[in-house]
Every structure is written in C-alpha cells, then in structure tokens.
Amino acid sequence: MSIDPSAVVHESAKIHKDAVIAPYAMIGAHVEIGAGTVVDSHAVIDGPTKIGKNNHIYSFASIGGDPQDITYQDGQESNLVIGDDNLIREFCTINRGTEKENSLTRIGSNNMLMSYVHIAHDCQLGNHIIMSNNASLAGHVRISDWAILGGFVLVKQFCSIGRHTYAGMGSQINKDIPDYMVAAGINPRIRSINTVGMKRRGFSASSISSIKRAFKVVYRDSQGRLLDQALKELKASESDSPEVMQFVECIRNSRVGIMRGPVDE
Numbered sequence: 001m002s003i004d005p006s007a008v009v010h011e012s013a014k015i016h017k018d019a020v021i022a023p024y025a026m027i028g029a030h031v032e033i034g035a036g037t038v039v040d041s042h043a044v045i046d047g048p049t050k051i052g053k054n055n056h057i058y059s060f061a062s063i064g065g066d067p068q069d070i071t072y073q074d075g076q077e078s079n080l081v082i083g084d085d086n087l088i089r090e091f092c093t094i095n096r097g098t099e100k101e102n103s104l105t106r107i108g109s110n111n112m113l114m115s116y117v118h119i120a121h122d123c124q125l126g127n128h129i130i131m132s133n134n135a136s137l138a139g140h141v142r143i144s145d146w147a148i149l150g151g152f153v154l155v156k157q158f159c160s161i162g163r164h165t166y167a168g169m170g171s172q173i174n175k176d177i178p179d180y181m182v183a184a185g186i187n188p189r190i191r192s193i194n195t196v197g198m199k200r201r202g203f204s205a206s207s208i209s210s211i212k213r214a215f216k217v218v219y220r221d222s223q224g225r226l227l228d229q230a231l232k233e234l235k236a237s238e239s240d241s242p243e244v245m246q247f248v249e250c251i252r253n254s255r256v257g258i259m260r261g262p263v264d265e
Contacts, residue, residue, distance in 0.1 A: 013047070031064065034084070049096065052084040052109070061092045067121035069098050069139065076103070083109035083127070094119045101140055108145075132169070144179070146201060162250050164201065166194050175259045178218075179250045180211050180243070183259060190219055190259050203243070210241035218251070219260065227251070227260065 003009060003021040010029040018035040021027060025039045030047030036054040039045065043057050049064035057063060064080045066072060078096040081104065088094070092113050097104040101122040108127040118136040119125070126145040135149040142160040143149075150169035155161065160176045167173060168184030177183045180198065182191045193215050198208050217237075218230050231248050238244035251258055 010047075028064070046096075047080075048078065049080040049082070051082045054084055055082060055086045055088065057088045058090045058092075060090050061088050061094075063088065063092070063094050065093065065095050067095050067098045067139075069100075069121055071100070072098050072121070078103055078121075080105045080107075082107040083111075085110045087112045089113060089115045089117070091115055092117045092119075095121045097122045098139075114151075126163075146197065148197070156256075158255050160250075160254065160256075163246070164194055164197050166197060173259075175257050176251075176254045178254075178258050179247045181215070181259075188259065190215075207241065207243050210238055210244050211247065214238060214241075214244045214247050227258075 003015065004023040006023045007021045007025045009015065009021065009027040012029045013027045013031045015021065015033050016035040019033045020038045022039060022041040024041045026044045028046040031045050032050045034051060034053040037051055038056045040057060040059040042059045043061045046064040067078060072078065076099050078098060080094060080096045086107060086109065094107065095105060098121050105119065105121055105123050107125045110127050111125060111129045113131050114133045116134045117131045120137055120139040122140045123137050125143045128146045129143050130148045132149060132151040134151055135153040137155045138157040140158045141155050144161065144163040146164045147161045149167045152170045153167050154172045156174040159173055161167065162177055162179035162181065164180050165177045166182045167177060167188065170186055171183055171188040172186055173188060180193050182194050183189065184191050193211050195208060214234050217234055231251060234244055234248050
C-alpha cells in the first residue's frame with residue numbers, strides 16, 4: 001500500500017495494499033478502494049463509496065459527495081459504486097444515490113470521464129462510455145454501454161442514452177436517445193445512425209443495414225405513423241435481427257419518451 005503521509009484517510013476506509021493515495025488526497029469514512037487504483041493529489045472521496053480495481057482518479061475530483069437533492073437528509077442510505085479501469089479526470093463530481101431509486105449511483109467499468117464532468121445522484125452508467133469535458137447528468141439518468149457524449153452535453157432527469165449512441169457537443173437532451181442513434185444540435189434531433197461507431201466496434205454490414213432500415217421506419221418515413229405501429233412493423237419485418245429487437249426494446253422501455261422530431265434529409 002502506498003499512502004502518502006500528507007493524505008488524510010479515515011480510519012474506517014479500506015484501501016487495498018496495491019492502491020496508491022497521493023499527497024493531500026482525502027479519503028472519507030466507509031470508502032473502499034481496490035487494487036491498482038490511483039488517487040491523485042487533492043482528490044476527495046467520501047463514502048459510502050466502493051471503488052474497484054485499476055481506476056485513476058485525478059487531482060481535484062470530488063467523488064461520493066452527498067446528493068444534490070433537497071429531499072436528502074443526513075443518515076439516509078446513500079451509496080456510490082464504481083467498477084474497474086475507469087479514468088476520472090480533474091474536477092469531476094460524482095454524487096451518491098438517494099432512497100428514491102435504490103440509494104445507489106453506479107458507474108461501470110472502462111469509462112472515460114473527462115475534466116469537469118458531473119454525474120448526479122441515482123445515475124446508472126454502463127461500460128466503455130466517454131463523457132467529454134463539462135458534460136453533465138441530472139439525477140436518475142441512465143447511460144448504456146459504448147455511448148459517447150460530446151463536450152458540454154446536458155442531460156435532463158430520468159433520460160436514457162442508449163447503447164452505441166453519440167450526442168454532439170452542446171446538446172441539451174430532454175428525451176431518450178435510442179440505441180445506435182446520433183443526436184446533435186442545441187435542441188437536438190436524431191440525425192442518423194452511428195455507423196462509424198458500429199463499424200469501429202465490429203458490427204457486421206448486415207447488422208448495420210438492419211439498423212438503417214429500422215431508423216427509416218421510426219424516423220425518416222415516420223410522417224403520420226404512430227410509434228407503436230412502427231415498432232410492430234419492425235418486430236414483424238426484422239425479427240431475425242438482434243440489434244433491431246434491442247432497438248425496439250430500448251424504445252418500449254423509455255421512461256420519458258424518445259426523440260422523434262424531423263431528421264435531416
């Protein structure tokens with residue numbers, strides 16, 4: 001274990017012998033830090049927070065702070081769980097959960113959270129996510145695997161960002177982005193499918209073609225077609241495509257409704 005003498009570590013904290021705690025870092029009560037995780041100088045980690053293996057938490061990050069929720073009171077159950085191999089850059093803030101939603105904020109593994117990212121209470125993040133500088137999530141947001149959020153993206157409470165999606169810089173997201181889609185604009189619209197991202201992650205040409213057809217049914221040719229009707233058509237015509245069935249299920253599970261305005265021609 002490498003804990004600099006100037007670091008402040010609460011007696012109840014559990015630090016793995018292979019973790020590194022740099023000068024002037026502060027580790028609070030009920031914090032667990034796994035093997036290989038590095039906490040840089042002046043970072044602050046409050047608990048209850050559990051952090052897995054091989055994470056790197058950079059200087060001045062504030063991890064596991066109280067929820068910014070006026071209903072939260074001291075003594076309520078409130079937790080943060082972070083997986084493995086995440087990069088959490090300078091000045092990131094991640095808040096613990098509230099009793100409104102299982103008292104848990106959860107971050108998966110292999111994510112990159114760039115400087116000044118904010119993740120509010122009760123958010124649930126998957127794996128391999130990139131949040132660019134100053135991207136911010138309000139409470140109860142869900143981000144699925146391989147999503148990318150550009151700089152200064154803002155996401156409203158209870159919204160969901162699907163798998164393999166891309167949200168362009170400065171987007172103000174107040175509806176769900178379904179799997180595989182690209183959204184852009186200050187008042188964002190769905191622009192296309194994320195062909196580039198899908199190719200990079202090894203999706204076959206046939207899978208990408210299936211998603212393109214699904215996109216056309218839900219978005220490009222959607223004038224006058226109810227969403228439920230579009231989804232029924234996809235279940236009938238694309239039932240052999242697991243990607244399209246996942247896309248349909250993502251839309252059906254939406255809590256706040258999906259983006260479904262006009263798209264670029």
